[in-house]
Amino acid sequence: xxxxxxxxxxAAHAGLDRVEPGELVEVQxxxxxxxxxxxxxxxxxxxxxxxxxxxxxxxxxxVADHFVPPPNIKAAEQCMAVRNWxxxxxxxxxxxxxxxGIEHIVLPEQGLVLPGEIIIGADSxxxxxxxxxxxxTGVGSTDAAVAMATGRLWLKVPSTMRLYYHGTLRxxxxxxxxxxxxxxRIGVDGxxxxxxxxxxxxxxxxxxxxxxxxANMAIEAGAKAGLMEVDEKTxxxxxxxxxxxxxxxxDDPDARYEIDLDFDVSExxxxxxxxxxxxxxxxxxxxxxxxxxxVFIGSCTNGRIEDLRLAAHILRGQRVHPxxxxxxxxxxxxxxxxxxxxxxxxxxxxxxxxxxxxxxGPCMGGYSGVLGPGERCVSTTNRNFVGRMGHPTxxxxxxxxxxxxxxxxxxxxxxxxxxxxxxEAFAG
Amino acid sequence: xxxxxxxxxxxxxxxxxxxxxxxxxxxxxxxxxxAHCMEGVDPEFPxxxxxxxxxxxxxxxxxxxxxxxxPISLRAAGISCVIAKSFxxxxxxxxxxxxxxxxxxxxxxxxxxxxxxLEVRLDTGEIHNCRTGQTFRAKPYPRFMLELIQxxxxxxxxxxxxxxxxxxxx
Numbered sequence: 031x032x033x034x035x036x037x038x039x040x041a042a043h044a045g046l047d048r049v050e051p052g053e054l055v056e057v058q059x060x061x062x063x064x065x066x067x068x069x070x071x072x073x074x075x076x077x078x079x080x081x082x083x084x085x086x087x088x089x090x091x092x093v094a095d096h097f098v099p100p101p102n103i104k105a106a107e108q109c110m111a112v113r114n115w116x117x118x119x120x121x122x123x124x125x126x127x128x129x130x131g132i133e134h135i136v137l138p139e140q141g142l143v144l145p146g147e148i149i150i151g152a153d154s155x156x157x158x159x160x161x162x163x164x165x166x167t168g169v170g171s172t173d174a175a176v177a178m179a180t181g182r183l184w185l186k187v188p189s190t191m192r193l194y195y196h197g198t199l200r201x202x203x204x205x206x207x208x209x210x211x212x213x214x215r216i217g218v219d220g221x222x223x224x225x226x227x228x229x230x231x232x233x234x235x236x237x238x239x240x241x242x243x244x245a246n247m248a249i250e251a252g253a254k255a256g257l258m259e260v261d262e263k264t265x266x267x268x269x270x271x272x273x274x275x276x277x278x279x280x281d282d283p284d285a286r287y288e289i290d291l292d293f294d295v296s297e298x299x300x301x302x303x304x305x306x307x308x309x310x311x312x313x314x315x316x317x318x319x320x321x322x323x324x325v326f327i328g329s330c331t332n333g334r335i336e337d338l339r340l341a342a343h344i345l346r347g348q349r350v351h352p353x354x355x356x357x358x359x360x361x362x363x364x365x366x367x368x369x370x371x372x373x374x375x376x377x378x379x380x381x382x383x384x385x386x387x388x389x390x391g392p393c394m395g396g397y398s399g400v401l402g403p404g405e406r407c408v409s410t411t412n413r414n415f416v417g418r419m420g421h422p423t424x425x426x427x428x429x430x431x432x433x434x435x436x437x438x439x440x441x442x443x444x445x446x447x448x449x450x451x452x453x454e455a456f457a458g
Numbered sequence: 459x460x461x462x463x464x465x466x467x468x469x470x471x472x473x474x475x476x477x478x479x480x481x482x483x484x485x486x487x488x489x490x491x492x493a494h495c496m497e498g499v500d501p502e503f504p505x506x507x508x509x510x511x512x513x514x515x516x517x518x519x520x521x522x523x524x525x526x527x528x529p530i531s532l533r534a535a536g537i538s539c540v541i542a543k544s545f546x547x548x549x550x551x552x553x554x555x556x557x558x559x560x561x562x563x564x565x566x567x568x569x570x571x572x573x574x575x576l577e578v579r580l581d582t583g584e585i586h587n588c589r590t591g592q593t594f595r596a597k598p599y600p601r602f603m604l605e606l607i608q609x610x611x612x613x614x615x616x617x618x619x620x621x622x623x624x625x626x627x628x
Contacts, residue, residue, distance in 0.1 A: 054602055067483045071526055074486060078613050079620065097484055105484040154524040154548055170526035170552035176616050184602070218471055219518040223547050252518060254547055307471060394480035394523070413522060415475040417498045 032282025034190040036225035036257055039165040039279055043148045051189035051288065059089075060147035060274075062177045065133050066094035066105075066125075068152030069112045071171035076178055084119055085181035088273075091122035091142060093133035098125055098389045101397035131362025131388035134158040134246060134330035139364055141271025145260045145278050150177055155330050155412065157248045161241035162268060163260035163278060165225070168249060188225040188254045189288035190281075191216075195232035197296035202446045204340070205240030206332060206410065206430035208232065209247040210301040212293070214311025222252035224288065227281065229259060232295055238267045239336035246331045247412050250308040300445060302408075303428035306416045314433055317443040324407040325356045325438035326419075327431050328386070329393045332410035333361025335368050337431040342374040344435035344449055350382035351441030357399045359386040383438065395419045401426075408437040459559070459580040459607075461538040463510035467572045468499065470516035474528040474549065477520065483527055488534035491527050495535040509536040512578065514570050516542065520549020529553040539578055541585060541596070543567050554603055557611035561585065566594035580607065 033041070033048060041049045043057040062084075064072045069092045084090045092112055100106035109125070116123035122142070124130035129140060134155050137143045145163035149156065152174035159166035169183070177183045193212060213220070226248045233241065241258055248256025258264075260278045268276070299313040327333075327341045338360060350356040358378050360366035366388055369375050378385050392399030393411040401407055401420030406427065409419070414426035429437070432446040439449060476498030478491055485491065496503035513519075513532060519542035520528060529552050532540065539559040553560045559580050566585040570576065575588035581604075583596035599607065609615035 054600055068524065068526070071486050071530075075613055079617055081620065096480075102484065108484050108486075152524055152526075154522065156524075168524040168548050170524050170548060170555060172526060172555040172612050173551060176612055180616065180620075218521060219544065219546070222518065222544065249522075249548075252521065252546060394475070394483075396480055396483070400481070413473075413475065415473045415498075415522060417479050418475050420481075422498055 031286055032284035034225065034227060034281045034285040035163065035279040036165055036188060036190055036255060039146055039148060040187055049187045051187050053187045054184060055187060056182055056184050057148055058181055059150050059177050059183050061143055061149045062090045062174055063133060063137060063149070063151035063153070063156065064092055064171065064174045065096050065153050066098060066109050066112050067096045068171045068174065070108045072152055072175040072178065073112065073115045075172045075175035079175065079179050081179040084121055084178045087120045088122070090178050091124065091137065092116045093130065093136055094125040095132045096390045096394065097396050099387065126387060128363045131365065132330045132333055132390055135333060135361035135365065138162060138242065139271070139362055141268065141273045144268060144272055144274060144276035145264065146276050150174065150183055154249045155246050157253065157256045158242050158246040158330060160248065160255050160257040161238065161245040162264060163258060165255055165257065167255050186223070188223055190227050190285070191221050191224045191289040191291065192227045192229065192287040193291045193293065195228070195230040195293050195295055197232065197294040199232065199295060200299065202300045202432050203295070203298055204430040204432065205236055205243040207298060207301045208295065209244045210303050210308065210311050210428060211298050213247065213251050213309045214301070216251055218250060218307050218309045219252040221248065224253050226251065226253045226256040228256060233258060234261060237336055238263060239334040242334065243331055247308070250412055300430060300433050302433065302443060303414055305414050305425045305427070308412065308414060308428060314429065314443065314445045318445065320406065320443045322354060322408050322437055322442055323405040324399060324401065325354055325434050326392050326399055326407060326409040326411065327434050328359030328361060328391050329411040330361065331412045332431050333359060333365065335365050337410065338365070338369045338374050339372070341431040341435040342377040344432050344446055345381040345383065345439070346377050348381050348439045348449065350438045354438050354441050355399065356383035356438040357386055357392060358383045359391040360388055362388050392419050408434045408443060410434050461510065461512065461578040463512045463538050463576060464508065465512050465514045465570050465572060465574045465576050466507065467570060468515040471518045471521055472515050473522035474520055474525050475522055477528040478525065478531045483525060486527070488530050491531035492534035495531040504535050507536045510538045511536055512576050513537045513540040514542070514567055515540065516567060517544045519545050521546035524548045526552045526556065529556055529558045533558045541566055554606055555612040557607065559607060561596035563594050563596040566596070569594070
């Protein structure tokens with residue numbers, strides 16, 4: 031019996047020839063990450079271990095992105111503690127500025143997470159790096175602390191769910207819609223404890239930005255990781271950035287999949303996940319009369335340059351509805367710079383959107399767009415849980431950047447087709 | 459290890475944003491986190507829960523964010539252990555790592571009503587409902603995880619290992 035790439039990566043890092051799903055193993059990790067919220071706890075747990083230094087200063091990074099720049103004194107103090115610790119220990123540290131931004135956009139951009147590696151991050155969306163062919167998984171602060179000290183982590187070998195996408199994409203159907211439809215079909219615990227393996231011609235045709243969007247939301251189906259094959263596009267992305275040598279693993283032809291799913295995406299429409307689960311997926315057309323108060327375009331799911339180009343394509347020459355706050359946040363310093371160079375920021379500001387500083391923004395209800403009672407937001411983020419972006423009675427509708435931009439213009443949930451632009455005109 | 463307490467019963471997909479909303483994550487203080495525990499579904503929960511009480515829930519408990527603040531707030535609010543039909547994997551790890559016992563047992567959850575007095579034996583995985591007299595057996599822990607729990611969590615476990623320079627028993 032052959033092995034999946036997840037099994038091969040784990041076996042290689044456990045010093046074993048092969049591993050079986052369900053087996054508990056201890057692995058050497060290649061990289062450990064935490065953000066300003068989870069690092070604050072991790073450094074306290076690290077102190078209890080009475081270890082002086084991290085296992086490798088080049089392989090531990092803190093990325094301050096959740097409460098950055100700090101919205102209040104407590105958040106500022108928390109960020110100070112994390113920043114000071116990072117400087118004292120000499121680990122990698124990002125906080126805004128030229129290279130900083132959202133952890134899951136920054137680390138791939140900086141070439142710090144690579145194919146064939148095991149990456150753990152004290153943030154559930156660490157699964158994003160699976161788009162690079164890495165085994166990458168979210169953990170808590172205590173796991174991160176122990177891995178920072180020892181470079182090692184226990185884990186259960188997951189079984190693999192293979193998802194094969196084929197057919198023809200309809201206009202305005204993006205990577206975001208593919209993953210929302212997938213979660214809508216398998217449910218928020220449909221891949222619980224499993225590694226999802228996204229494959230097929232539709233995935234191959236996606237840009238790296240689109241692939242990151244899909245891998246990012248594997249956790250919303252309960253998965254431990256969401257992997258993709260390494261191809262020329264991956265290598266073109268990784269080679270100029272890579273800070274370390276890396277190894278490429280592939281699924282054996284006779285690899286074992288616990289679940290094997292086949293999706294013909296030809297009939298799929300742009301999707302909206304309605305409150306309060308990412309699996310409550312409906313075609314955008316069904317919700318077209320719902321008035322909204324806010325639009326957020328950004329986050330580790332949809333804060334990359336391709337997402338901003340798509341939003342700009344819809345917003346060019348248009349006006350944000352007078353009753354809508356439209357917040358757009360480029361996901362990293364380099365993304366911001368690129369958007370500026372391409373004139374996208376101009377388009378956003380001219381349309382009446384506000385452009386925020388690279389950070390998680392309003393995604394987790396921290397600041398810069400917190401929702402009041404009963405307020406509704408169309409958001410390109412990944413979670414629409416109760417109270418996720420503010421008041422427990424507020425509502426979050428998850429969508430792709432084109433749907434979000436169209437909704438910002440019309441003041442209600444809207445399909446991009448309603449804005450007078452031909453889909454074919456967008457060649458981004 | 460034995461626990462006895464009243465049951466607080468919740469449904470499926472209780473996520474970590476409900477257990478401790480993101481806006482309170484500018485602190486790591488367990489007491490402050492406990493003051494907002496379960497605010498998304500029951501803002502009165504921190505005032506009603508008694509030390510030793512037991513959290514009972516449906517499928518996919520603790521889904522969403524990796525914030526360890528979630529099990530920390532539950533424990534600091536007084537919850538002695540969590541029984542659910544299933545757990546989201548990061549929450550499961552975090553709970554075990556910080557020494558909050560979690561038990562997976564769908565049959566027990568089906569047979570527990572809010573306020574039921576429960577007795578839990580961690581070593582055998584037995585869940586006894588004192589009201590109905592029924593006893594259920596949770597999915598047993600692998601040996602390694604039982605050792606983690608008995609050590610009091612991942613930090614004491616790792617400290618002991620580092621002190622002896624011993625390999626993991628995984």
